[in-house]
Amino acid sequence: KTKIISVINQKGGVGKTTTVINLAAGLAMQNKKVLVIDLDPQGNATTGLGLSNIDSKDTIYEVLIGSKEFKDVIKNTNIDNLKIVSANVELSGLEVETAGDTKRAFFLKDKLNHFLEANQNKFSYIFVDCPPSLSLLTVMALVVSHSLIVPLQTEFFALEGLTQLMKTIERIKDRLNSDLSIRGILLTMFDKRNKLSSQVETESRNYFKEKVYNTVIPRNVRLSEAPSHGMPVLVYDKNCSGSKSYFNFTDEFINQDKFL
Amino acid sequence: KTKIISVINQKGGVGKTTTVINLAAGLAMQNKKVLVIDLDPQGNATTGLGLSNIDSKDTIYEVLIGSKEFKDVIKNTNIDNLKIVSANVELSGLEVETAGDTKRAFFLKDKLNHFLEANQNKFSYIFVDCPPSLSLLTVMALVVSHSLIVPLQTEFFALEGLTQLMKTIERIKDRLNSDLSIRGILLTMFDKRNKLSSQVETESRNYFKEKVYNTVIPRNVRLSEAPSHGMPVLVYDKNCSGSKSYFNFTDEFINQDKFL
Numbered sequence: 001k002t003k004i005i006s007v008i009n010q011k012g013g014v015g016k017t018t019t020v021i022n023l024a025a026g027l028a029m030q031n032k033k034v035l036v037i038d039l040d041p042q043g044n045a046t047t048g049l050g051l052s053n054i055d056s057k058d059t060i061y062e063v064l065i066g067s068k069e070f071k072d073v074i075k076n077t078n079i080d081n082l083k084i085v086s087a088n089v090e091l092s093g094l095e096v097e098t099a100g101d102t103k104r105a106f107f108l109k110d111k112l113n114h115f116l117e118a119n120q121n122k123f124s125y126i127f128v129d130c131p132p133s134l135s136l137l138t139v140m141a142l143v144v145s146h147s148l149i150v151p152l153q154t155e156f157f158a159l160e161g162l163t164q165l166m167k168t169i170e171r172i173k174d175r176l177n178s179d180l181s182i183r184g185i186l187l188t189m190f191d192k193r194n195k196l197s198s199q200v201e202t203e204s205r206n207y208f209k210e211k212v213y214n215t216v217i218p219r220n221v222r223l224s225e226a227p228s229h230g231m232p233v234l235v236y237d238k239n240c241s242g243s244k245s246y247f248n249f250t251d252e253f254i255n256q257d258k259f260l
Numbered sequence: 261k262t263k264i265i266s267v268i269n270q271k272g273g274v275g276k277t278t279t280v281i282n283l284a285a286g287l288a289m290q291n292k293k294v295l296v297i298d299l300d301p302q303g304n305a306t307t308g309l310g311l312s313n314i315d316s317k318d319t320i321y322e323v324l325i326g327s328k329e330f331k332d333v334i335k336n337t338n339i340d341n342l343k344i345v346s347a348n349v350e351l352s353g354l355e356v357e358t359a360g361d362t363k364r365a366f367f368l369k370d371k372l373n374h375f376l377e378a379n380q381n382k383f384s385y386i387f388v389d390c391p392p393s394l395s396l397l398t399v400m401a402l403v404v405s406h407s408l409i410v411p412l413q414t415e416f417f418a419l420e421g422l423t424q425l426m427k428t429i430e431r432i433k434d435r436l437n438s439d440l441s442i443r444g445i446l447l448t449m450f451d452k453r454n455k456l457s458s459q460v461e462t463e464s465r466n467y468f469k470e471k472v473y474n475t476v477i478p479r480n481v482r483l484s485e486a487p488s489h490g491m492p493v494l495v496y497d498k499n500c501s502g503s504k505s506y507f508n509f510t511d512e513f514i515n516q517d518k519f520l
């Protein structure tokens with residue numbers, strides 16, 4: 001059964017897209033069938049996997065407004081077993097264009113479930129890359145997801161934002177998606193020269209306990225270089241510390257998945 | 261005459277808030293009267309300047325919905341000459357709550373100009389900290405501003421997003437605010453170990469020429485530590501490389517301002 005997992009955090013620049021790209025690629029490299037849905041008008045997951053989204057008319061936006069079918073916008077990437085539904089700036093018009101519709105939080109769920117009914121074994125995992133906000137697009141992701149991964153940048157502003165995020169998740173769980181769960185919190189951009197990083201790690205493990213993954217993603221320049229080559233860091237430089245940590249995270253994710 | 265300047269970029273985590281806090285503080289330390297308007301429901305500028313926003317009912321949100329006057333929500337900070345209008349998560353409700361109102365892009369402009377008519381010499385500069393999106397809050401900022409500063413993180417995804425940002429600015433300029441100008445692009449989080457940083461710098465200077473400030477803000481852990489102490493890095497550690505660059509940027513801003 002296909003598992004739908006959103007990677008979510010309303011704080012900007014905490015590693016949502018980098019985590020989607022590399023966890024998806026890591027699983028694909030272990031022969032799992034994976035789909036990435038880019039749900040951010042910035043389209044970073046799209047370009048980070050080497051696709052262009054400029055002037056594209058077969059993106060998640062067309063699916064959500066009903067002008068294209070889900071199956072017609074699924075694209076290959078350069079990685080076997082990894083496919084993507086892309087996004088571009090058109091998606092930023094969706095909230096305004098659907099302002100009257102009280103059911104709009106369910107558009108993504110309706111379209112995706114319709115596709116999955118006819119394609120039950122096509123994908124093991126679907127990862128949704130969310131924008132840095134708690135508005136419509138992120139709500140749509142929360143409504144359709146079975147579970148969530150929360151990247152937490154080990155810095156003050158990101159830790160502050162976690163309380164608000166947890167409240168939002170609780171609210172969606174109560175009203176719109178009672179099965180929603182948090183798989184885990186992934187500490188990202190850990191900077192060993194920054195005592196704040198260790199403080200944030202200690203504080204999050206004390207508070208969220210086993211919900212915090214053991215893997216910690218270190219700050220590593222190779223991770224910020226990889227997208228400019230349109231590939232995951234796992235392909236760009238498989239031996240760097242960023243790749244090692246995302247390979248480890250992939251294994252930790254798979255082991256966790258066995259018990260879920 | 262009070263100059264209203266928004267710090268804007270829809271990409272997350274590029275240093276908008278850090279730039280607002282430290283440019284505002286740098287100018288205040290040179291005895292300019294400065295106001296920061298936190299326009300981000302994350303409330304990072306608010307907490308980064310040492311204020312609490314939890315359950316606060318005198319924020320920019322109350323002004324925009326008309327339940328408080330601008331003058332009643334201006335708060336002191338621990339820095340002489342620097343005041344702030346705070347934000348908290350309530351602000352994220354604004355877009356939904358005002359969905360019917362075709363004039364809502366002008367709410368901030370109406371309230372702020374009303375205040376400035378009666379308080380013409382109170383502030384030399386007003387800086388608006390924008391959220392990572394191009395939705396209502398950022399549009400409000402674009403409509404009220406005289407000019408903009410765009411922090412550009414020297415990494416691939418941030419450079420990619422610049423085209424879209426420029427188009428949005430042009431569109432607002434055409435339709436809603438013909439005097440809007442870009443004061444400059446500030447390169448941030450420059451990592452000298454990352455060849456990508458230099459490539460992004462070269463590319464932006466080639467393309468945007470003298471619009472790119474000479475000052476480049478380096479990646480410096482002290483900048484991410486300062487907010488956890490509720491103070492600008494200029495106060496937290498005035499001798500670190502992050503502070504030196506923001507002191508330099510303050511001077512460059514002042515010199516530029518003489519000619520504008």
Ligand SMILES: Nc1ncnc2c1ncn2[C@@H]1O[C@H](COP(=O)(O)OP(=O)(O)OP(=O)(O)O)[C@@H](O)[C@H]1O
Nearest residue numbers: 012013014015016017018132218219220224272415
């Ligand atoms: N561990 C890391 N070390 C160094 N750079 C990183 C790391 N993780 C991500 N980056 C880089 O940091 C920037 C922000 O990361 P990313 O875009 O994945 O965050 P995001 O949460 O998706 O941002 P947004 O909120 O804008 O969607 C990008 O330029 C990315 O390449």
Ligand SMILES: Nc1ncnc2c1ncn2[C@@H]1O[C@H](COP(=O)(O)OP(=O)(O)OP(=O)(O)O)[C@@H](O)[C@H]1O
Nearest residue numbers: 012155272273274275276277278392478479480484
């Ligand atoms: N030059 C720098 N070196 C190191 N850390 C920095 C630097 N500038 C900012 N930071 C830290 O990086 C993170 C992102 O910066 P900041 O919050 O200012 O960006 P932002 O663009 O306002 O983010 P958002 O899009 O979420 O509003 C913060 O934790 C901040 O303290």
Ligand SMILES: [Mg+2]
Nearest residue numbers: 016017040044
């Ligand atoms: Mg992203």
Ligand SMILES: [Mg+2]
Nearest residue numbers: 276277300304
């Ligand atoms: Mg900010």
